[in-house]
Each structure stands twice: as C-alpha cells, then as structure tokens.
Amino acid sequence: MGLDQLQQIEVKNCALIEEIITKDKGKKTAIDKVFIPHLESVVLELLPNLANFYSGTNNLECPSLKSIAIANCSQMGMFVFADLKENDHSEHTPPLFSEKVAFPSLEEMVLLHMDNLQLIWQSQKLHVESFHKLKVLRIESCEKLLTIVPSNTQGNLTFRYLERFTVNDCGSLKSLFPVSTAVSLLQLEHLWISFCGLEKIVSEEEVDRAPTFLFPKLAYIRLVNLQELKCFYPQLHTIEWPMLRNLGVYKCKKIKVYGSEFPSSRARDGERQPALFLLEKVMPNLEWLGLDAHDFALTFLHCNLSEIFGKIKMLFLGNFDDESVASVFDFLQKLNCLEKLSFIDNSCKKLFPYEQGHIWKQGFRGDTFLQNLQTLQVHRCHCLTILMPSGMSFKNLKTLEATICDGLDKVLTFEAAKALINLTTLTIRDCKLVTEIIANEGDREEEIVFGHLNVLELYCLSNLTFFCSANYSFKFPCLEQVIVYQCPRFNIFSRGVLSTPLLKKVQLIKGDNDQEHFWKKDLNSTIQQIFRNMVLFNSKR
Known part of the structure; x- marks a missing residue:
C-alpha cells in the first residue's frame, strides 16, 4: 500500500474527513492485513466526522507505533471498522480497539473529548501482544465511557509497564479495571482521577482469595470530585502504597478516605470497607497533602498522632468554612516542616483565627506560628476581605499569592506587611x-x-x-x-x-x-x- 516508510500521521482540523486509510473499493486482494512497519506516532484532532482510522476488513499492524493521541473526534467509535453483521454480537457495544489492531510497542495513549466512545477494549478480543507496554494512559471528557478495562477480559489485558494514569471528566464511568489489571500496576507512579461517576475503582472478578493491591512505586495520587465513589474494591482486600509522597483527595464524601490501624478506631467507625489510606502507614512518608474539610473533620480533627506528620512540607486545604478553618490550627502547629500552605475554594471569612479588633484567640501565638513557611497561596476564597491580619508574623515567607478572590478588598494590614x-x-x-x-x-x-x-x-x-x-x-x-x-x-x-x-x-x-x-x-x-x-x-x- 506504499506505507513502508511512513513514520508519523498527523491530521487536524479537517471537518469532512471520515477515515484516514480507506479500503480499495471494488478490489479483491489476498492480503490479510495492512502492515505499516515504521509508523511511530498517530495524532487525530478536531475531526468531527471521522468514524474510523481504517475502514477496510483487514487487520491493522503497526509494530513500531509508540503513541496515539485522539482528540475531539466526536463520531469515532472504532479505530478499525468492524462489520457487526459478521457475528451475532450486535447487542454489544463495539470497542475502540478490537482484535483487528496489533500495536505491540505502544507506550502512550491519549483520548480526549470522544463523545461516541463507550468502550476502549472489550472482553477477550485483543491481539495477544497489544497494549501491554503502555506507560502513559490519559483519558478525558469521554462522557459515554463505561469503563477502562472491562471485567470479562480474564487477565488478557495487564499494564505491567504503566507509569502515569489520568482519567478526568468521564461522567458515565462506573469502574476502572478488574482485579487482574489492578494487581499488574507494579510500575505505576502517578494516578489522577477526577470528575467521574465512579462507584468503585476496581471491579469484581472471580478470584481465589482476597487480593492484595500493591503499588510499590506509586508516589502521586489525586482523587477529585468523585461524588459516587464508595470503595476501592467491593470485596475483602488490602492495599499497600509504601512510596506514596504526594496525596490529595477532595469532594469524595461517600468513601472512607482515612483511617487508623488501631482496632478501637475501626470498631468506632463501624465501616465494612477499609479506609483507602491508613494514617500510621501513609502519613509518615508524605511530603505533600491535600485535605478537604469533610475528611479533616472525620479523621484529623481528633488525631493525636502528631509524630506521623513530621515530613509534610506542602499542605493544600479545600472547602473549609469559618467553623472548620478555625479547628485546623491545632493540626497546623504539628507541621514543623511545613513550607507551603494553600487555601483553595474556601468560604471562610478569615484564614487565621483572630477575633474582631485583631485580638488573637487565647493560647495562640502568632509570632511562633508556622515559622518555616515560605509560600502562602490563596485561590478562589471569595469570602475573604483581607488576606493577612495584624499580629501574624511569617518572618520566613518568600512568596505570597492571591488569585480569584472576589471579596478581597485589602491584601495586608500595615503590621502584617512590616x-x-x-x-x-x-x-x-x-x-x-x-x-x-x-x-x-x-x-x-x-x-x-x-x-x-x-x-x-x-x-x-x-x-x-x-x-x-x-x-x-x-x-x-x-x-x-x-x-x-x-x-x-x-x-x-x-x-x-x-x-x-x-x-x-x-x-x-x-x-x-x-x-x-x-x-x-x-x-x-x-x-x-x-x-x-x-x-x-x-x-x-
């Protein structure tokens, strides 16, 4: 087909294009596949009528393909066209990638704003070597997407080399992958899940015993606005993330995020599902922590384990009101190494616990508070009228930022500025x-x-x-x-x-x-x- 030397395909902003490689109409050929030996990259962007990458009946094999990026291709549902009349599976949703594609070297895949996408992979219909070398997987704004890896793959799709996984703004997504895929994520370093309809992260799959989900390299986790998330995995299990250094969880109210190893705490909680993160195991290694007011009130407000917070250098506080932000200062005084403090999306009128007339509350010393703090950031805190009051002394502060604070009138008092x-x-x-x-x-x-x-x-x-x-x-x-x-x-x-x-x-x-x-x-x-x-x-x- 004259594609022997092709290394890159990039097609953007073509309103009428419906396919990239088309079959030879009217020709009968003996070949059983389209072979593009040196293709390394595919980029398809802003192609509103694109239905398929290849519309022929043959298989597509790209042994050197390293990256695929598809964005704003609202009609695309299948990468290679599959005639559903050939078999009796018309009631099933066709996946983006079927057994017709062979991408044994693929390392990065990005899927953005694909309005017609419901499944990426399906059951056992995969080329035996495809997708196993993925290192980066990013999926955003695919509103109809139901899952990343379906639970009936029977272990045929594992991500042993996956390092970065991001999924954002996929409202129909109910789970990410089954047990067999989750336990293969031994190289995962970065996990970001936000604004999705997830009810669980790992879906049920027939297993012999309670699984242990070990993430030995996972250092960075963000879980944001997962309003329906109830559990990591609905059956008995354990989770370990020994290398976790950077953790932020916001607006995930249906799942128990933090818990304690102490039996009395577990009995008091009365939870059937274990907490995602055990304080005694996770906190001693954390350097970056993002908390919202809900989880702080449930776990951190009455936590006496001050020694486990010794490494935290950066703290982000979100969704705090006046009552909850006033209770956070006992916790802040335990963070002796804190260098960066950020307030995001808070409705409190004061960041620091002073009363009218700038008189400090009893027992609170503003001159010794957070003396190692170097950066203070305030973002989208619309009820604030002044950023820093008198009596507050951050002698080592180097960076002060306030952005999108619609109620802010003055930034600093005279004493705070001095x-x-x-x-x-x-x-x-x-x-x-x-x-x-x-x-x-x-x-x-x-x-x-x-x-x-x-x-x-x-x-x-x-x-x-x-x-x-x-x-x-x-x-x-x-x-x-x-x-x-x-x-x-x-x-x-x-x-x-x-x-x-x-x-x-x-x-x-x-x-x-x-x-x-x-x-x-x-x-x-x-x-x-x-x-x-x-x-x-x-x-x-």
Missing part, C-alpha cells in the same frame, strides 16, 4: 474588589521596608487604585520586576516617599513573545503616566 521581611515575590491576580495592596490605617507617618522583594505582579485588578493610599514611606532595595496588567484604575503607586533603586522598567504585558515595558523617572511617575496614556487611548476609541 513583618514580611523576607518576602521575594508578591502576586495578586483576578481579585476584582481589591482597591489597594497595603491597607490605609490612618495618616500617621510610617515606613515599610520590603528588604528582599524582587518581583511584584498585579494582574486583572479592575478596582486597584493604589498600592497603598496612606502616607507611608516604602523602600524596595531589591525590587527589579514589576508587572502591571489590566489594572485600569491604578493611577498612583503610593503617596509617601518611595525608593526602588534597582527598578528600571514596568512590564505592562506578560507573555512569551509579547512584552511591553515603560519607564518615566521613577515608579510613581511611571504608574501615573501609564494611567494617563490609557485614559487618552480610551478617549480616542
């Missing part, structure tokens, strides 16, 4: 109510020195008018990069004395190939001139 003596990067992005970064607390003459601040980034702040409207003096001895993007009301940096000896330009647009810089004498003059230019430009439109 305490950030080691801050190097300050980023405020998409906070539509922010009027100034440092709150104006009166007409007193004060000085704030950001001794190590090197980067200041202000993005999409539609109400930002000042960096600070008070008559404070500011010194930025290390500031070299200021980025201002879509801040239409930003007309003056500050009213007091301002020192930025290393700053020589303000960057107006941040992009790989599209950057505009401006400078006029000093930072205040530059901000004022940028504002005047913008007003003049808008008046001429």
Whole structure:
C-alpha cells in the first residue's frame, strides 16, 4: 500500500474527513492485513466526522507505533471498522480497539473529548501482544465511557509497564479495571482521577482469595470530585502504597478516605470497607497533602498522632468554612516542616483565627506560628476581605499569592506587611474588589521596608487604585520586576516617599513573545503616566 516508510500521521482540523486509510473499493486482494512497519506516532484532532482510522476488513499492524493521541473526534467509535453483521454480537457495544489492531510497542495513549466512545477494549478480543507496554494512559471528557478495562477480559489485558494514569471528566464511568489489571500496576507512579461517576475503582472478578493491591512505586495520587465513589474494591482486600509522597483527595464524601490501624478506631467507625489510606502507614512518608474539610473533620480533627506528620512540607486545604478553618490550627502547629500552605475554594471569612479588633484567640501565638513557611497561596476564597491580619508574623515567607478572590478588598494590614521581611515575590491576580495592596490605617507617618522583594505582579485588578493610599514611606532595595496588567484604575503607586533603586522598567504585558515595558523617572511617575496614556487611548476609541 506504499506505507513502508511512513513514520508519523498527523491530521487536524479537517471537518469532512471520515477515515484516514480507506479500503480499495471494488478490489479483491489476498492480503490479510495492512502492515505499516515504521509508523511511530498517530495524532487525530478536531475531526468531527471521522468514524474510523481504517475502514477496510483487514487487520491493522503497526509494530513500531509508540503513541496515539485522539482528540475531539466526536463520531469515532472504532479505530478499525468492524462489520457487526459478521457475528451475532450486535447487542454489544463495539470497542475502540478490537482484535483487528496489533500495536505491540505502544507506550502512550491519549483520548480526549470522544463523545461516541463507550468502550476502549472489550472482553477477550485483543491481539495477544497489544497494549501491554503502555506507560502513559490519559483519558478525558469521554462522557459515554463505561469503563477502562472491562471485567470479562480474564487477565488478557495487564499494564505491567504503566507509569502515569489520568482519567478526568468521564461522567458515565462506573469502574476502572478488574482485579487482574489492578494487581499488574507494579510500575505505576502517578494516578489522577477526577470528575467521574465512579462507584468503585476496581471491579469484581472471580478470584481465589482476597487480593492484595500493591503499588510499590506509586508516589502521586489525586482523587477529585468523585461524588459516587464508595470503595476501592467491593470485596475483602488490602492495599499497600509504601512510596506514596504526594496525596490529595477532595469532594469524595461517600468513601472512607482515612483511617487508623488501631482496632478501637475501626470498631468506632463501624465501616465494612477499609479506609483507602491508613494514617500510621501513609502519613509518615508524605511530603505533600491535600485535605478537604469533610475528611479533616472525620479523621484529623481528633488525631493525636502528631509524630506521623513530621515530613509534610506542602499542605493544600479545600472547602473549609469559618467553623472548620478555625479547628485546623491545632493540626497546623504539628507541621514543623511545613513550607507551603494553600487555601483553595474556601468560604471562610478569615484564614487565621483572630477575633474582631485583631485580638488573637487565647493560647495562640502568632509570632511562633508556622515559622518555616515560605509560600502562602490563596485561590478562589471569595469570602475573604483581607488576606493577612495584624499580629501574624511569617518572618520566613518568600512568596505570597492571591488569585480569584472576589471579596478581597485589602491584601495586608500595615503590621502584617512590616513583618514580611523576607518576602521575594508578591502576586495578586483576578481579585476584582481589591482597591489597594497595603491597607490605609490612618495618616500617621510610617515606613515599610520590603528588604528582599524582587518581583511584584498585579494582574486583572479592575478596582486597584493604589498600592497603598496612606502616607507611608516604602523602600524596595531589591525590587527589579514589576508587572502591571489590566489594572485600569491604578493611577498612583503610593503617596509617601518611595525608593526602588534597582527598578528600571514596568512590564505592562506578560507573555512569551509579547512584552511591553515603560519607564518615566521613577515608579510613581511611571504608574501615573501609564494611567494617563490609557485614559487618552480610551478617549480616542
């Protein structure tokens, strides 16, 4: 067929194409397969009428094929056309890959936005060597997909080399794979499952004894918004993940995520299904932990095993309200090695437990709290009005970020700003109510020195008018990069004395190939001139 030298097939944005390789109509040939010996890569993208890769009746063999990526091919259901009239299986959904394809070297497969896809593989209908060398499997936005590997494959499809597995936004998905596939995942390192209709991860399969699911290399797990997930496997089993270092579970309320080895705890829980993660086994090795308020309240709120959290360096807290975030601080004080703290999608009005008038709650010392913290991030916390109150002292904090916090008005109090003596990067992005970064607390003459601040980034702040409207003096001895993007009301940096000896330009647009810089004498003059230019430009439109 003249395909002997073909190494790559890439077809994109072709609205009318229905197939990539078509059969020779009207010709009768003696060949039993289409053989493409050197093909290494197939990319099919934005082909709304594509039904098949190959429409002939012969087998397709690509012994060198390493990667397949199919995206936005809404009509594609079969890679190689199968005439369902040839056998009596018309009631069954045809899989994407049948016994007609032979891909013995395939290492990476990506399937995105395939609206017609229900099954990838089915029962025993597979070429004996195909797909066993997969290392990367990514499946997203396949709404009709029912499972990854069906439970009737009888062990014919195992993933002994799989390292990264991602499945996202597959609402009809009820399970991922059977026992025989799950126990083969000895090389798996990265697992991400999110926004799926999963009820269980491993489906039932006839086994001789209770299986042990061992994941000796799995270091990274994300389970996000799996509202129907009830168990890992519905029968008696054990799970081991000795190398787990990075764990985040959010909005999985029907499954018991964390538990304890202590018999009294198990008896008190009264759960038939074991917890996914036993604290005593998993926590001592974790460096990154993502918690939501539901799981924190169930397990961590009353946990006295402070010694098991000693390695956690990064903590992400999601879906906390005022009541639940106030209870998290006893836990935070156990994290002596914590370097990064992120709040995501929280509805709390305060991040830190102070009462009105910025008076700390009894027994809480803000000057010794999280002294190793280097990064504080706040994302989509719309009820916050100020990011950091007075009395909070993060002397080692280097990076402070707030993004998409619609209720945020001021970022820092005067006292909080003065305490950030080691801050190097300050980023405020998409906070539509922010009027100034440092709150104006009166007409007193004060000085704030950001001794190590090197980067200041202000993005999409539609109400930002000042960096600070008070008559404070500011010194930025290390500031070299200021980025201002879509801040239409930003007309003056500050009213007091301002020192930025290393700053020589303000960057107006941040992009790989599209950057505009401006400078006029000093930072205040530059901000004022940028504002005047913008007003003049808008008046001429």
